[in-house]
Amino acid sequence: MLQDITISKITTKPTSLNEKIEQYLHEIFEKELNAKGSILVSYTPFVIKKIAAYLSGRIKMPASIGIAGETASGKSTITMDLIDTIESFATEFNIDNAITRVNTDDYYYDRSEMVKAAGSFSEFAKNYDLDVPQALELELMHKHIKELLSGKETYLPKYDMSGTAIRHDNYILAKPSKIIISEGLFTLTEKVKDAFDFKIYVEIDENIKKERFYVRAKERDLGDSADIIYKNANEKADVYIKPCKRQADIVLSGSADRIKYKNFLNKIISVIQELYYQED
DSSP states (O other), X not given: OGXXXXXXXXXXXXXXXXXXXXXXXXXXXXXHHTSTTOSEEEEOHHHHHHHHHHHHTSOOSOXXXXXXXXXXXXXXXXXHHHHHHHHHHHHHTTOSSOEEEEEGGGGBOOOHHHHHHHSSHHHHHHHSOOSSGGXXXXXXXXXXXXXXXXXXXXXXXXXXXXXXXXXXXXXXXXOOOSEEEEEETTTTSTTTGGGOSEEEEEXXXXXXXHHHHHHHHHHTTOGGGHHHHHHHHHHHIIIIIGGGGGGOSEEEETTSOHHHHHHHHHHHHHHHXXXXXXXX
């Protein structure tokens, strides 16, 4: 059973610690890929080498992770579950500055005056396209991620998703950490994708996506503009978002059981625990 395998038990001819970790990760990924209800849709062989290089210490720089997918694909939920799992591990072993989140949605341009002029966000959304990369200041996001990776503190913006279209600049002080993670519709598009060491795409079934979207539309009081927004989101996803899947290191299922994401990540974290945090 895979859960009984540890780094120290792998003895089948790897010539270095890095190769041992690669072998262990390969077994984890393959078992998950072939499991019923797997969180994995696909992955590239090279991503195993990249993860192993970080875990073995061959790469000592912070790592950046970008997660993209269509609207209501589950990317934000997956991201928060990953953050929660990593922070729990960091708390247990007194690891400072383990992970920092940079939310792509916070880089939407401030359009609050346009919302006021339209009378409501739903009216504004009928004539302003939020489902294109040009609606966000991705160059600024790229700059902030690079600053964090270089060890600099930086102030991030905060976008009000309640329907005001207000963006508060220099709102959140972000500290450099071992992992920088970001998610959003356009996280892996042209102006920002090269800021990420690891690129993840979340795939979702159309029926599940639609159901989630309309629940969210009701929460955001989109009213009769919801149908127009959903149709436009799907059309623009074909142009801007779905092509990102081709360059992803890992493709995840947005409909998998949430606990499986945490279980999978904990198996990878167990490598760190065994290598660096075992009791004498």
